[in-house]
Each structure stands twice: as structure tokens, then as C-alpha cells.
Amino acid sequence: FKIYTEGSAWSVSEKYIRACDSVSLLRFNACAHYWPIREDDKCRSIKFAVDWGNSHKRKAQAIGKAASNFIQEELKMDYVYDYMFHLLNEYAKLLNAHCAYTCS
Numbered sequence: 001f002k003i004y005t006e007g008s009a010w011s012v013s014e015k016y017i018r019a020c021d022s023v024s025l026l027r028f029n030a031c032a033h034y035w036p037i038r039e040d041d042k043c044r045s046i047k048f049a050v051d052w053g054n055s056h057k058r059k060a061q062a063i064g065k066a067a068s069n070f071i072q073e074e075l076k077m078d079y080v081y082d083y084m085f086h087l088l089n090e091y092a093k094l095l096n097a098h099c100a101y102t103c104s
Helices: 012-019 042-055 058-072 076-100
Strands: none
Touching: 042 058
């Protein structure tokens, strides 16, 4: 099991956790790519997930494999670079517009 809980900042580790065929305990497509964890009772929810995974090893492995396949197919670095390129270009437009407004 690889445990990843969402916080208040962006993290690169989620991609690598999902890419290693482990059952992820985080938000995505419930029971297809990860095992859902309750926000209001994380400790018991994680224990239940681990107990379930140990009792249903093949199903747990299938969830981990599905998450890994998704990462390898849908989050290829070419896609990440393309996204970052467009994101930074749009951000640059906002900065240029802001500078033009405040500097005039």
C-alpha cells in the first residue's frame, strides 16, 4: 500500500505513487484507481482499506494495476509538458496585462 493524503499544496509524489502498481488511498475513480478514504475518520478508514486489501489481494492488485496503467497512458510527460507550456503562456499573458495596467 502507498498512502497519499491530499493537503493544501500541489505534490509531485501522487503521480509516482500511482505509477507503481500499489493500491492508492486517495481521491480519483473510487474502487477503480484507488480505495476511498473518509475525510472525517482517516485512521479507521485507512485501517479498513488495508484490512480489505489484505483479504482481497487480487482485487487490490487489480486496482493498483489500473491506477498504474492510467498514469502511464494518460499522464505521459509529453502531456505534462504541453499542459505546463500552455499554463505558463496564459500566466505570462496575465502578467503582461497586469504590467501594462500598473505601469501606464
